Amino acid sequence: MKYKFIDDLTSDVMFEAFGKDLKEVFTNAAEAMFSVICQMEKVSQEKTIEVSVEAESAEELMINWLQELIGLVDIESMFFSKFEITEIDENHIKAKIYGEEMVPEKGETVVKAVTYYKYNFEKTADGYVARVSLDI
Numbered sequence: 001m002k003y004k005f006i007d008d009l010t011s012d013v014m015f016e017a018f019g020k021d022l023k024e025v026f027t028n029a030a031e032a033m034f035s036v037i038c039q040m041e042k043v044s045q046e047k048t049i050e051v052s053v054e055a056e057s058a059e060e061l062m063i064n065w066l067q068e069l070i071g072l073v074d075i076e077s078m079f080f081s082k083f084e085i086t087e088i089d090e091n092h093i094k095a096k097i098y099g100e101e102m103v104p105e106k107g108e109t110v111v112k113a114v115t116y117y118k119y120n121f122e123k124t125a126d127g128y129v130a131r132v133s134l135d136i
Contacts, residue, residue: 003032006131012115013134020127022058023085026065026093029130030083033066033111036134037073042106043081045098058090059121062130065093066114073111077102109136 003017015032019025034040053068055061072078080099087094113135120131 002028005032011136012117013109013111013136014118015132015134017130017132018127022088022090022128025128025130026062026088026095027083027085029062029066029132030069030080030097033069033132033134034080036109036136037111038079038081038102038108039106040079040081043079044100045082046100047078047098049076049078049097049099051095051097052092054092056091059119061091061093062121062132063114063116063119066132069097070111070113072097073102079103079106111136 001018003015006014013036017025017029017032019028051068053064055064078099079102080097082098084096085093086096111134115133115135117133118131122129
């Protein structure tokens with residue numbers, strides 16, 4: 001399982017993303033978030049943007065990563081459907097993200113921000129789990 005949605009919120013969307021390593025959990029969290037933002041299966045990968053994000057910890061890096069992606073939706077007026085992490089450790093992530101210009105018919109829900117409501121990022125016996133709440 002890559003991710004699942006938790007529905008105990010009304011004005012927010014919460015999900016848990018899973019991964020056997022940092023690369024996988026960060027990729028799955030991005031996919032979960034963009035499944036809320038747009039119809040990912042309809043978004044082509046015609047443009048590539050390189051992203052670099054830093055933080056003091058893996059927990060903070062997850063928030064910064066998702067916030068950066070939300071910002072790029074607005075700045076670039078794009079939807080994204082593929083996330084290729086090229087470098088990652090607990091303090092930085094570099095990735096290539098792929099998408100296309102935003103068109104209303106491929107949009108779903110506007111995500112304003114990642115919140116700290118019930119936020120959790122932890123290493124488990126199976127890898128990593130991130131619980132993330134999105135302000136919509």
